[in-house]
Amino acid sequence: MKAVAAFLLVLCYLAGSQAWRCSEAPRLSNTIQIDAGLGKVVAVTKYNRAYFLTGGRWYSLGTTGLRHVSVGPAGMWATGTSNRLYKYIAGKFQVASGLSLQQVDAGGDGQVVGIQSGNLLARCLRDSSALAYKGVGSLYWTSLSRTMRYYSCSPNNGCWGVDSSYRVYFTQRITPSSCGTSGWVNVPGHTMTMIEVSTDGSVFGVNRTGQVYQRLGISRSRPQGTAWRLVSMCMSIRHVSYDLGQLWAVTTSGLIMQCTH
Numbered sequence: 001m002k003a004v005a006a007f008l009l010v011l012c013y014l015a016g017s018q019a020w021r022c023s024e025a026p027r028l029s030n031t032i033q034i035d036a037g038l039g040k041v042v043a044v045t046k047y048n049r050a051y052f053l054t055g056g057r058w059y060s061l062g063t064t065g066l067r068h069v070s071v072g073p074a075g076m077w078a079t080g081t082s083n084r085l086y087k088y089i090a091g092k093f094q095v096a097s098g099l100s101l102q103q104v105d106a107g108g109d110g111q112v113v114g115i116q117s118g119n120l121l122a123r124c125l126r127d128s129s130a131l132a133y134k135g136v137g138s139l140y141w142t143s144l145s146r147t148m149r150y151y152s153c154s155p156n157n158g159c160w161g162v163d164s165s166y167r168v169y170f171t172q173r174i175t176p177s178s179c180g181t182s183g184w185v186n187v188p189g190h191t192m193t194m195i196e197v198s199t200d201g202s203v204f205g206v207n208r209t210g211q212v213y214q215r216l217g218i219s220r221s222r223p224q225g226t227a228w229r230l231v232s233m234c235m236s237i238r239h240v241s242y243d244l245g246q247l248w249a250v251t252t253s254g255l256i257m258q259c260t261h
């Protein structure tokens with residue numbers, strides 16, 4: 001099965017008709033999620049192990065059972081198999097108690113956002129708490145008064161999320177020191193299972209049939225952009241992340257593709 005997927009990937013480059021050029025990233029079998037930020041790339045496998053890419057190879061980040069990992073200005077954070085939250089401190093994932101989360105994002109301007117497990121409330125951890133947390137005590141999370149299934153923030157270009165009906169939402173401004181938001185805008189058009197906004201404000205999402213979309217027309221006057229453009233991948237995708245010119249896409253078969261424009 002793995003071999004078949006890798007073979008399809010080869011056919012995929014031959015097709016090469018698209019604006020994005022993809023090749024297989026350093027192999028990490030059975031990947032389910034990936035996050036790239038500030039030049040760093042981390043991923044989680046279906047065996048709930050996290051890895052860090054360096055020197056063209058994936059290195060284990062320890063044996064903590066993880067489901068989702070995120071790296072950004074707020075450091076490295078992860079959610080675990082029992083929805084516990086972890087922060088990477090002194091070379092290992094340490095429990096950050098306070099709230100059970102099923103997804104976390106460290107891409108904001110020092111604040112951390114996440115989705116509370118069970119009730120799916122979007123939550124935010126103020127920058128002062130997120131940056132200073134060193135593994136001691138319980139964290140207090142502000143409610144963003146919205147339920148979401150996926151949420152991602154950038155330092156200067158707001159946050160993007162997907163609700164339980166796969167509709168896309170955008171918040172232009174989230175204040176890192178207070179977690180106050182400027183309100184939510186529904187982004188019409190395609191529905192998505194996940195969406196990521198990168199440090200530079202680029203936005204990519206995956207729809208329920210594994211197709212990747214990029215948001216176009218993002219500008220100061222229209223921060224939510226104007227349209228979606230299909231990024232042809234020729235394999236079904238389950239997760240994407242973009243950073244510094246590289247688009248990382250995890251296929252439903254667990255391979256990672258690395259694409260440049």
Ligand SMILES: *[C@@H]1O[C@H](CO)[C@@H](O)[C@H](O)[C@H]1NC(C)=O
Pocket residue numbers: 191207208209210211230
């Ligand atoms: C995902 O996008 C593809 C390509 O545009 C489209 O054919 C498909 O219907 C979409 N799936 C969903 C569930 O919206």
